Amino acid sequence: MRTLFFTIFLINIWTFSSAQDIGMLQSNEKPLVLRSIGSFYVGGEPVVESRVSLNGKSKIIPARDASSSSGHITKGQMYVQYSVPFELKGDFSLVLVHGMTLTGKTYETTPDGRMGWYEYFLRKGIASYIVDQTGFGRSGFDQRPYNDVKAGLEAPKSQPPFMRYTDEELFPAFRIGNTFDKSFPNMKFSLTSYRELSKQSVPFKPLSHADSVANYKNLGLLSSKLKNTIIFGHSQSGDFPVNAALLSTEGIKGAVIVEPSSPFSYSDEEIKKMSKMPMLVIFGDYLDTKSEGSNFTWEMSYNAWKILVERVNKVGGNAKMLHLPEIGIKGNSHMIMQDDNNLEIADIILKWIASL
Amino acid sequence: MRTLFFTIFLINIWTFSSAQDIGMLQSNEKPLVLRSIGSFYVGGEPVVESRVSLNGKSKIIPARDASSSSGHITKGQMYVQYSVPFELKGDFSLVLVHGMTLTGKTYETTPDGRMGWYEYFLRKGIASYIVDQTGFGRSGFDQRPYNDVKAGLEAPKSQPPFMRYTDEELFPAFRIGNTFDKSFPNMKFSLTSYRELSKQSVPFKPLSHADSVANYKNLGLLSSKLKNTIIFGHSQSGDFPVNAALLSTEGIKGAVIVEPSSPFSYSDEEIKKMSKMPMLVIFGDYLDTKSEGSNFTWEMSYNAWKILVERVNKVGGNAKMLHLPEIGIKGNSHMIMQDDNNLEIADIILKWIASL
Numbered sequence: 014m015r016t017l018f019f020t021i022f023l024i025n026i027w028t029f030s031s032a033q034d035i036g037m038l039q040s041n042e043k044p045l046v047l048r049s050i051g052s053f054y055v056g057g058e059p060v061v062e063s064r065v066s067l068n069g070k071s072k073i074i075p076a077r078d079a080s081s082s083s084g085h086i087t088k089g090q091m092y093v094q095y096s097v098p099f100e101l102k103g104d105f106s107l108v109l110v111h112g113m114t115l116t117g118k119t120y121e122t123t124p125d126g127r128m129g130w131y132e133y134f135l136r137k138g139i140a141s142y143i144v145d146q147t148g149f150g151r152s153g154f155d156q157r158p159y160n161d162v163k164a165g166l167e168a169p170k171s172q173p174p175f176m177r178y179t180d181e182e183l184f185p186a187f188r189i190g191n192t193f194d195k196s197f198p199n200m201k202f203s204l205t206s207y208r209e210l211s212k213q214s215v216p217f218k219p220l221s222h223a224d225s226v227a228n229y230k231n232l233g234l235l236s237s238k239l240k241n242t243i244i245f246g247h248s249q250s251g252d253f254p255v256n257a258a259l260l261s262t263e264g265i266k267g268a269v270i271v272e273p274s275s276p277f278s279y280s281d282e283e284i285k286k287m288s289k290m291p292m293l294v295i296f297g298d299y300l301d302t303k304s305e306g307s308n309f310t311w312e313m314s315y316n317a318w319k320i321l322v323e324r325v326n327k328v329g330g331n332a333k334m335l336h337l338p339e340i341g342i343k344g345n346s347h348m349i350m351q352d353d354n355n356l357e358i359a360d361i362i363l364k365w366i367a368s369l
Numbered sequence: 370m371r372t373l374f375f376t377i378f379l380i381n382i383w384t385f386s387s388a389q390d391i392g393m394l395q396s397n398e399k400p401l402v403l404r405s406i407g408s409f410y411v412g413g414e415p416v417v418e419s420r421v422s423l424n425g426k427s428k429i430i431p432a433r434d435a436s437s438s439s440g441h442i443t444k445g446q447m448y449v450q451y452s453v454p455f456e457l458k459g460d461f462s463l464v465l466v467h468g469m470t471l472t473g474k475t476y477e478t479t480p481d482g483r484m485g486w487y488e489y490f491l492r493k494g495i496a497s498y499i500v501d502q503t504g505f506g507r508s509g510f511d512q513r514p515y516n517d518v519k520a521g522l523e524a525p526k527s528q529p530p531f532m533r534y535t536d537e538e539l540f541p542a543f544r545i546g547n548t549f550d551k552s553f554p555n556m557k558f559s560l561t562s563y564r565e566l567s568k569q570s571v572p573f574k575p576l577s578h579a580d581s582v583a584n585y586k587n588l589g590l591l592s593s594k595l596k597n598t599i600i601f602g603h604s605q606s607g608d609f610p611v612n613a614a615l616l617s618t619e620g621i622k623g624a625v626i627v628e629p630s631s632p633f634s635y636s637d638e639e640i641k642k643m644s645k646m647p648m649l650v651i652f653g654d655y656l657d658t659k660s661e662g663s664n665f666t667w668e669m670s671y672n673a674w675k676i677l678v679e680r681v682n683k684v685g686g687n688a689k690m691l692h693l694p695e696i697g698i699k700g701n702s703h704m705i706m707q708d709d710n711n712l713e714i715a716d717i718i719l720k721w722i723a724s725l
Contacts, residue, residue: 049484050488053394086567216510
């Protein structure tokens with residue numbers, strides 16, 4: 014039975030979605046002229062780390078995990094990758110934040126090898142910054158809870174889980190189709206590149222309150238340095254720009270909130286505070302798709318954000334709800350920045366920013 | 370006592386090495402003209418993952434860690450970040466691989482905000498590809514051994530450790546000075562930016578044989594697609610180019626091996642095989658520095674590579690040992706690509722490549 018499932022499965026999707034060939038990467042005929050390209054970190058604090066003996070074997074450099082030594086490591090930093098166009102066309106910068114089980118890769122080349130939002134925005138003359146959330150990708154994470162369990166100092170069940178979607182779960186959860194391997198009509202996410210999206214997955218450790226605050230603070234720190242930022246959140250990081258703004262709106266010009274998870278409950282005072290930051294909330298199509306083994310639909314999140322947007326506007330804010338099918342753009346998945354029409358959506362976003 | 374240590378410590382280093390300011394990032398007056406900028410993955414296979422119940426709480430999307438479900442995830446992929454200059458000046462591509470507890474960030478902007486090798490090579494007109502090793506950073510890793518321990522299916526001690534250097538250990542290990550906070554004379558690594566190096570650290574899981582082979586294969590796959598690569602290894606990945614070449618030299622033009630850890634033991638047959646790939650092995654200064662609590666010195670690694678280079682040349686290979694102090698370049702640390710004279714060393718490397 015399992016063998017049969019396997020065989021059908023292999024024929025269905027793995028054969029026609031061959032590994033991405035470098036030759037598939039589409040390059041532009043026009044030059045992209047930059048002033049600089051690079052990366053840096055924001056935030057992060059030196060903390061004393063008492064470590065534990067992880068095993069008794071001799072090592073080339075045993076000090077790095079010896080039982081007695083303690084010293085400093087840095088925790089809470091955020092990796093920021095950036096490019097600055099040679100001739101800037103805007104007085105603002107974009108800060109692009111990815112969602113759960115993903116990294117900053119989200120905004121680079123799409124799974125089917127087309128230009129991502131990062132390159133597109135750069136070609137539009139806008140300085141763009143992609144972060145890896147504090148705790149993920151090149152930002153690193155706190156290894157201690159895992160090493161403490163290994164050393165027998167903490168109970169195994171205390172260990173934070175590392176979550177991933179399977180390809181089968183992600184298919185309805187990201188609204189590509191109800192049933193794995195069968196896309197919705199007009200689906201804008203390229204089914205043949207689905208395996209390339211699967212490769213983008215990294216283990217996701219649920220964020221503690223401290224982890225969350227570190228992310229908000231680091232986005233605030235970055236904005237206060239860059240001066241005029243539009244912070245993009247996606248999915249699990251959808252409310253990051255809002256929560257950063259609640260700590261301080263210094264340097265934040267606005268927020269683009271793409272396919273956000275349900276927001277926190279905010280007090281009237283908090284709504285008043287966040288209303289100083291213009292925000293655009295974007296949702297794609299097929300919001301009533303049910304995730305596997307769950308009653309969750311993105312419609313629930315959509316409805317919660319709609320209420321938030323109304324509350325913000327009621328106290329004088331500038332918040333906009335954009336449900337793409339309502340303006341005739343159909344078939345967008347949860348990964349709008351990777352969908353076939355990603356640059357069309359980018360243009361809509363740029364138009365909104367220009368209106369601020 | 371601990372408080373005293375703390376206080377002195379804070380005064381000594383954390384005060385004068387303030388967090389990197391974006392204003393510190395140095396930008397170039399000359400435009401960098403690219404054809405494209407982006408990323409993709411090489412390698413990675415779909416595998417069936419039977420997962421385990423991680424906790425009993427209800428979740429918005431419980432399927433992602435439900436006890437009964439199983440499905441596919443991708444394992445073994447390698448993230449590749451790239452930029453291609455608009456006008457190529459060479460018929461080869463550079464593939465830059467980082468070392469232990471680090472990511473591809475190694476080759477971007479230096480800790481003190483200067484241009485890294487990545488941008489420099491691009492400005493020289495050379496297509497450049499930075500990878501995150503399979504198992505690290507944006508390449509993701511296999512979460513299963515950790516989740517199995519959490520679920521009580523495996524013993525805690527079976528769990529792979531997540532290693533990091535403390536700042537105090539790394540100081541002599543990376544040969545910045547014998548004693549923390551006191552640089553060697555002529556030290557080329559900027560002491561005031563030491564905390565920025567600390568931020569680059571991510572937990573390092575020792576590579577299993579399968580992990581190692583996945584890395585070699587992915588570098589080979591990348592080279593066979595790009596056609597003419599020079600693979601850079603650093604420190605723990607110093608022997609990656611060699612081991613990739615032992616699987617296949619297709620598409621590999623040469624290797625630049627920077628401050629490598631001690632190589633494997635290779636048979637005469639293997640030496641003969643790798644001799645088809647020209648290689649440049651570079652070491653910096655102060656090789657006899659002892660790591661904390663260990664007799665290891667980089668001199669041991671240097672001596673082992675010297676023997677390997679001699680063996681390769683004896684069977685007609687083109688291998689070169691470059692000990693920088695011997696050509697009058699003094700004070701380089703283990704992080705040569707981030708040292709003050711990083712671009713001078715880059716020029717030496719480019720000259721060697723041009724000689725092939």
